[in-house]
Amino acid sequence: MHETHADDDSEASVEVPGLGAPPSASPIQLLPQDVLHNVLGRLTLCEVLACRPVCRTFRDALSSSPFLASLSPLRLLALRHPRAAASPHPSLHALDPSFRRWIRLPLSFLPFPSFSPVTASPSLLYLWVDAAPSSSASAVATFAKNHTKSLAVCNPLTGFHRLLPPLGSAWSRHGTVLAGPDGAVLVVTELATLSYAPGPDRWLKFPLSLPSKPRSPILMADSVFALCDVGTPWRSQWKLFSCRLGDLGGVRGWAPLEQQEWGNVFDIFKRPRLLAGAGGSRLLLIGGLRSSFAVDAPCSTVLILRLDLATMEWDDAGRMPPEMYRCFGASGPSVAAAGGNNKVKVFGGDGKVWFSGKRVKGKLAMWEEEEEVGKSGGGLWSWVEGIPGYPEAMYRGFVFDAGFTATP
Template identity: 45%
Template sequence: MELTSRTTIHQLPVESFQQILSHLSLREIFACRAVCRLFKDALTCPFFLQQVALRTTLNWFVVHPSDRQKTCGPSPDSLLQVYDADSNSWVVFPLDFLPFTSAIPVAASAGLLYLWCESESGRSLVICNPFTRTFRVLPQLGSAWFRHGAVLSSGCHVLVFDKLAALYLAEGRLWSNVSSGLLSKPRSAVLVGSTVYALCDVGSAIGSQWKLVFCKLDELGSGRSWDRLEQQKWGEILDILHRPRLIRGKGESLLMVGGLKSSFTMSSVCSTIIILQLDLPTLEWDEAGRMPADFFECFQSWGKFKVFGMGDRVFFSGKGAGKLAMWDSSERGKGKWTWVSGVTERKDGLYRGFSFDARIHAVP
């Protein structure tokens, strides 16, 4: 075909049109799919997806309300908020392709989202790729898991924690019930390599006492219980934080976030929020970041707050805030603290979230 100054985009050969579109970034591809049917058909065909399959993934963060209210359904205005920290902007995913009355995002792995979904036939855990608008329903779980279960996923392996038990799914088979062997529910479980790490409260009604525990992912199905990860050289480092939470750090490291107690007494007030980093190969702790006074004053007035993130970045949402605080360790020193605006207004301002390594070619 001979191209002239009067040639329209509709007259371009399909191969030429797709070659032009292949130079777009993943973010631009997602935005262009909403332009018209021509763009949508070209950007969602198997050939085009295969051409961009090896493109570098995007490290986004899904942000959603902390309570388990209806977040999406069959209506065309069902949306999911995703924050792109690299460009300091928000991306909106339409979830109207999911045939459920409600869907709650809870985790992500290998470019796929995991959501608790509810329909007239029951409640299930659903895997989807919002790029390709495809999804798969996992075997159903009971109502107790839907309300309280915490999800951790790695490729074809899925873990759901609730109180003293866990459900384990591998290679799409049926769920296996695994006893945790712990005194309390594993909190803020994270996966580093093939090992699951979590916090466990071994205290009493008088006060909490936190311990770091771990278990190999491939050993959970065999019924092996968790082991404690502790060193004498650590001293009382886990006791200096109020309500500690784990976040996966960069490489082989863990981040532990919580309020820094002014003393070891049960009623001790917190002087700030601190981020500690554990290097897993050496088992050495180090202070990674400390919340500035002006940020901490806001969180003191809010009282309740949520923490989430991964790698270089940790996010904090506070009651009544209407925005997020973000710590970015990619900056020099102890990291940079900034405010992130743009989240949908909510009465309590509390949000949860998790890292989403978006991949256009991931198949549920």
């Protein structure tokens, strides 16, 4: 297993415009370490990282592992890009939704000829990589022959990274990667699920006993949730399934999650998706709202329903405003269903949802769940603009809690 980290002179940092200006005086250098930590501990994680290059005193004070681990993580929306490694200075562009500012997380410490970020767990970023290091010509030639793919995990703030046991290229093309706490990883495909835990340091394969290919699987707490189409080739019929991590290879396995009171709640959607709601105990169901139950019925807007897993009750969490929804398709009755023909991408988690579309250039639609539990006020809708580094019109992303609480 390969493990390394960035050299001290090339330590990863966060680039934020307008932060990191050097101080005009140096009396702060005379402060005791504990007093300096008390002062700097009032900064946000983003501000701390911007202050580290200011001077040697700040760098030494802000490099203490216990101090860094005590900082609250920075919740970001990380944008996925299949050619993230092609740039001379590869990096991950991310949005800080609290301040509506874009930052850049350098990834130049990764020694792989190509990589693609796919998901994250607290402090850790997961990427599909070419297993051959870029510095070895023979290794690259071996990779080209065997088409080996691996998952790598890294902390972009510390520069540490580690390779997980290699996988075939089919898993990287067709698998959905789900990352959990303590280094647990799942790769879910149509026929099987791979499970990895750092202890055994190997992949375990479990057959997937679902009626159809799982759609938008998500990992919450100790369970996996996914949607499956149990309908006919002429008409989709969606159902919600779940499986506890400990039951992946057991007799119970996957089971439908349903209540008689739900009725036809899934039938009103076109190609719905699942995301995690705020608090870790609620699911969000998102998709185009059908204008009728006809097979070819157009959609009138995007609907977000919320399932409380404690009470097993749904409520209407939000509907995209008509003027915002019209931006995602041509005007008139031929407006494409949101998600119905893949013209709208939906991503996010923990109570925030972002939407991108081919017709919406350079910006994302954003929905934020109401902070008050159980409140059905429709959430907050807004536009996020100024997306850096990506001339393409379609974006994808995932939530990343950047911090120092975990290392690969």
